[in-house]
Amino acid sequence: MWFQRMTLEVWFDKYQYEVDYDIGESAVKYMTFDQLGVDLAGLPLRYGYHEGRPDLRELLAHDYPGFTGENVIVTSGGSEANFAIMSALCKPGDHVIVEHPNYASMYEVPRSLGCNVELFHLEYDNAFKPDIDKLQSMITPETKIVSLTHPNNPTGSMVTEGELRRIIEIIENNNTYLLFDETYREMCFDFMLPPASILSPRVISLSSMSKCYGIPGIRLGWAATQDKQLLAQLLAIREQISITNNVMSEAIALKVLADKEKFLANARRQIKTNRDYVDQWMAARDDFEWIFPEAGVVGFPRLKKTTGVDPEDLIVSIVENYRTFTIPGRCFESDNHHFRLGFGANLDEIKIGLDNVDKALAGLKQTNSPRETKLPAG
Ligand SMILES: Cc1ncc(COP(=O)(O)O)c(C=O)c1O
Structure with a gap:
């Protein structure tokens, strides 16, 4: 018997507390303790x-x-x-x-x-x-x-x-x-x-x-x-x-x-709106594609190989240059053109996160495109 760390959790360790926008998490956006209104006074520890x-x-x-x-x-x-x-x-x-x-x-x-x-x-x-x-x-x-x-x-x-x-x-x-x-x-x-x-x-x-x-x-x-x-x-x-x-x-x-039914009803409404937004974003693109996630708060889109962009470069650029968290396919032992996209956050965070994906990809496409040869002057 031998245990080793999960690549996924190593990725979380490296970036999850360093980002401003999280579109990689697999849960409904986390609550804070004060939002829950729990009184733990008197609880025997x-x-x-x-x-x-x-x-x-x-x-x-x-x-x-x-x-x-x-x-x-x-x-x-x-x-x-x-x-x-x-x-x-x-x-x-x-x-x-x-x-x-x-x-x-x-x-x-x-x-x-x-x-x-x-x-x-x-x-x-x-x-x-x-x-x-x-x-x-x-x-x-x-x-x-x-x-x-x-x-x-x-x-x-x-x-x-x-x-x-x-x-x-x-x-x-x-x-x-x-x-x-x-x-x-x-x-x-x-x-x-x-x-x-x-x-x-x-x-x-x-x-x-x-x-x-x-x-x-x-x-x-x-x-x-x-x-x-x-x-x-x-x-x-x-x-x-x-x-x-x-x-x-x-x-x-x-x-x-x-109070679960109330909580779930609100969360479902929010998640559905988020998912529809992501779906429209995907439908408008020729560089990404996804299978519409029927349930849950995550999907597994992929970067089309025709873009010629290295998927690892893209994910690293998204997180390091644009402070936006997603998860590369390799963390799931999958083709790295896939990445996990979580839509459990609030819609504004998702919109900015997707804009950042767009910017990171545009930047890499520019770097990859053949440059004009600069001839020496004169
Ligand atoms: C599908 C699935 N099951 C189980 C777990 C375990 O989660 P937890 O230990 O937080 O309940 C995870 C965590 O990411 C998960 O994605």
Whole structure:
């Protein structure tokens, strides 16, 4: 077992606090503590409950028809849930299928655990839609778990409920597990998927307060499943990592979730407006193209190769010369002509950010264009 840093997080480390405009982040624009109106006075700063505060678990369970708080374990971000799930279900050498592109941790954790990780690619030419027949053909008797993320980061790709049910049928027929990352489930505009874990005991739902609620800094996520034995394993693993949750984070999450419908309705309106703006921007260009992200707050556009511009030069110029944050495709083990574009910020920030992309590209095109030979005078 060996862990290495994620290229994506190294990129964040280098630039995220150095920029003025962020059009690369994968979440609704972060809230500040005072905006939340949380009163933490009197909160006992003792160790929390190992599986998470009971009232928080109950509240989270409301979104999973048929579940109680006992089907939910609260973790330090969806990341810890992913780590615990993979550690509970997989041992070195196990076959694991992970959707790609994706948040890198989804495949880096099983790789670090020594699993035989196979990537299930979402293709641009297929509008980043999962090819379910292909997925089915990848599953072997050794496949321990299939890990999918929809709405997807970074592509914004969705599946329909029918597709999700078909995937679950395949999972059940093959006696494997589905880890369904539904961190963006509530940031949808046309239809919302049911939480996948209510559909089968072979499914584990993973979610988080980070993306749809704009509070990644509290580091609070959860896993939900019908499988009580697995929940017991997750508890044993999380005890070894963090013992319990941060009690302040749990209090904040409770407060935010108490008013979630209002918060989500406002956020969805804003995100939809932002996405439409970006879509119009893309449609007007002959140097960029994207697959319209059906849900979530990110898309994965690409610079057309016909521009002749080196994509790394472009992304570095955007961030270093124009103080605007996006994320190069290589951070997702993808063709570097792609970059992640997040539209979770306020519209003004997005407009300036896209103007800066335009300026950076114009600058590089000028540098690349053949110069007139200056003849010596006389
Ligand atoms: C799809 C997806 N799932 C899970 C996570 C983990 O996030 P967190 O640990 O903040 O919940 C991320 C983070 O970027 C993500 O993009």
